[in-house]
Amino acid sequence: MKQRISEKFRTLFSEEGDFFASAGRINLIGEHTDYNGGFVFPGAIDKGMIAEIRLNGTGTVRAFALDLDEYCEFGMNEEDAPVQSWARYIFGVCREIIKRGGKISGFDTVFSGDVPLGAGMSSSAALESTFAFALDNLFALGIDKFELARIGQSTEHNYCGVKCGIMDQFASVFGKKGHLMRLDCRSMEFEYFPFDPAQHGYRLVLLNSLVKHELVGSPYNDRRASCERVAKVLGQEFLRGATMEQLEAVKDKISEEDYMRARYVIGEEKRVLDVCEALGKGDYETVGKRMYETHWGMSRDYEVSCEELDFLASLAEESGVTGSRIMGGGFGGCTINLVKEELYDGFIAKAKSAFAEKYGHEPIVIDVVISDGARKL
Numbered sequence: 481m482k483q484r485i486s487e488k489f490r491t492l493f494s495e496e497g498d499f500f501a502s503a504g505r506i507n508l509i510g511e512h513t514d515y516n517g518g519f520v521f522p523g524a525i526d527k528g529m530i531a532e533i534r535l536n537g538t539g540t541v542r543a544f545a546l547d548l549d550e551y552c553e554f555g556m557n558e559e560d561a562p563v564q565s566w567a568r569y570i571f572g573v574c575r576e577i578i579k580r581g582g583k584i585s586g587f588d589t590v591f592s593g594d595v596p597l598g599a600g601m602s603s604s605a606a607l608e609s610t611f612a613f614a615l616d617n618l619f620a621l622g623i624d625k626f627e628l629a630r631i632g633q634s635t636e637h638n639y640c641g642v643k644c645g646i647m648d649q650f651a652s653v654f655g656k657k658g659h660l661m662r663l664d665c666r667s668m669e670f671e672y673f674p675f676d677p678a679q680h681g682y683r684l685v686l687l688n689s690l691v692k693h694e695l696v697g698s699p700y701n702d703r704r705a706s707c708e709r710v711a712k713v714l715g716q717e718f719l720r721g722a723t724m725e726q727l728e729a730v731k732d733k734i735s736e737e738d739y740m741r742a743r744y745v746i747g748e749e750k751r752v753l754d755v756c757e758a759l760g761k762g763d764y765e766t767v768g769k770r771m772y773e774t775h776w777g778m779s780r781d782y783e784v785s786c787e788e789l790d791f792l793a794s795l796a797e798e799s800g801v802t803g804s805r806i807m808g809g810g811f812g813g814c815t816i817n818l819v820k821e822e823l824y825d826g827f828i829a830k831a832k833s834a835f836a837e838k839y840g841h842e843p844i845v846i847d848v849v850i851s852d853g854a855r856k857l
């Protein structure tokens with residue numbers, strides 16, 4: 481990938497730049513908890529984004545998206561916002577840095593990535609983090625790592641229309657090889673957990689249904705709004721910390737739909753903590769059970785699954801897979817599966833054939849390798 485970027489960069493800009501990279505992420509458990517002030521448990525993966533960047537001494541950004549074969553030029557003032565959605569991520573990062581007082585100017589860039597788009601693996605966070613990290617480095621801005629993550633998150637909010645939480649950008653910036661991270665999204669305290677399922681005889685694998693999820697303008701923001709309404713009725717800033725008893729007590733003051741959304745979130749908060757504790761004891765069976773509970777909670781109460789992902793999770797359950805669930809924001813994308821080594825080949829073969837028979841194509845199998853986050857290459 482680096483080679484291809486480099487060739488294009490030379491053709492377009494007849495110079496050489498510096499290389500920066502960042503990662504997509506998986507999330508073992510803790511879905512739709514981040515914007516509720518709860519816990520998440522993600523890790524960066526070995527798929528991400530690479531960009532070659534060189535300052536050009538002008539006020540203009542000249543960017544080429546290698547995978548889309550598209551070029552775009554834009555200035556850095558609010559009215560210069562490009563129309564291409566990929567360019568808006570880069571523009572948004574520039575704007576958010578400027579709003580925070582960062583002095584930056586134009587640059588040339590060519591970038592490419594291998595995180596599947598719309599698969600719930602945070603391709604957009606990888607893009608934002610790469611540029612936030614790179615601009616901080618190239619202009620010696622001294623922005624701390626949490627702020628780099630927030631710059632990516634604000635880009636989504638203000639330039640891409642998704643009121644996302646902080647999980648994806650956090651994972652993409654802070655990721656560490658061989659480790660998951662439990663982040664408390666209220667206090668922003670986090671802890672690295674060594675994670676090596678192979679040592680315990682398990683494998684972690686994603687099955688991409690290829691149903692494209694599109695969070696922009698999607699019911700994602702509606703889910704967040706439901707949670708905020710319930711938190712308000714409970715007199716809390718976030719749903720975090722609310723109990724089922726408290727929720728029951730306000731049931732007649734909220735809609736049936738808001739009730740279901742909050743029920744899922746309250747359950748999920750407990751599941752993340754259970755999973756962290758179980759992992760510490762090497763108890764992968766409990767980890768897997770909670771994953772299934774999350775799946776069906778996301779499907780039935782939060783209603784962010786789809787037929788194809790329910791099919792894959794059910795198939796996993798029938799095949800004796802330890803844990804399986806929809807991963808990320810939902811509305812399509814992947815399931816994440818915790819599979820015993822001895823069941824792996826059989827399960828993958830069955831998932832491919834059964835899925836293809838029903839939906840006309842096989843799911844894409846992605847073995848998870850937990851890797852480093854944003855960095856200069």
Ligand code: GLA
Pocket residue numbers: 510511512513514515602644645646647648808809810
């Ligand atoms: C998307 C968002 C995250 C998070 C997940 C669901 O990936 O970007 O902030 O809310 O969905 O857990």
